[in-house]
Amino acid sequence: MYERKIPEDLDCGINVTMKVLSGKWKPCIIDSIHRGIRRPVELHAAIPAAAPRVINMQLRELEEFGIVTKKVYPDSVPLKVEYYLTPMGESVMPVVTAIDKWGTANKDYVVGVCRAMESVE
Amino acid sequence: MYERKIPEDLDCGINVTMKVLSGKWKPCIIDSIHRGIRRPVELHAAIPAAAPRVINMQLRELEEFGIVTKKVYPDSVPLKVEYYLTPMGESVMPVVTAIDKWGTANKDYVVGVCRAMESVE
DNA sequence: CGGCATCCGGCAAGATACTG
């Protein structure tokens, strides 16, 4: 669902959620924060494939939508920052959980299909 | 969540689902088919913003993953085709439903945030 | 460490036109 930029027709509930969750790593990031991974470096360690810059971008987008909040420790050296889910962010968890659950349950199947597709090309 | 093409790291359940649902209109299409909208024209009517070509592309991708099946009526003039959810497709419905539910519940909030963002730029 | 600036490539998706 992470996808491309979203249908502007926000009448449909689906599109509304898409608008907020669209971004290659947003669901992963939300899930990670929910699990207690709060600092950008840690997020990058948890999701190595996502470049720090991208993580940062997506965090700010999520912040704009009130899904996460940023807490800065100004006196900390080196600089320390933490992200938390807001109540609104917590309310999206059922969506993220559903995504994770289906993916986990059907991982083998999907991987199988992917392999088959690759071997054809 | 519809998003860009997905993390190849299919260890994470989230990425697995992303792999299957990524595409600007896939969740909408799945939801529509589930509601009994089966023909491409009807789907286009239901989702006017999605060009027929794109709907077709995404249908084929969903077909590759075994989420939908195509039924052709060869003797029908004009040509008639119908798409159905497979059992695997039905199993994704909880995800789609969760997406729709959250979006519907928070539509006003999200629209509000979007407006605020626009007026700033 | 956190995060902004910049440059660039890829690819999904829009537009259009054409077959069966």
Added chain:
DNA sequence: CAGTATCTTGCCGGATGCCG
């Protein structure tokens, strides 16, 4: 109506480098 072929484009995200 269903679907393909082309061409074009918007823009997300990857890569690097630098600053506080």
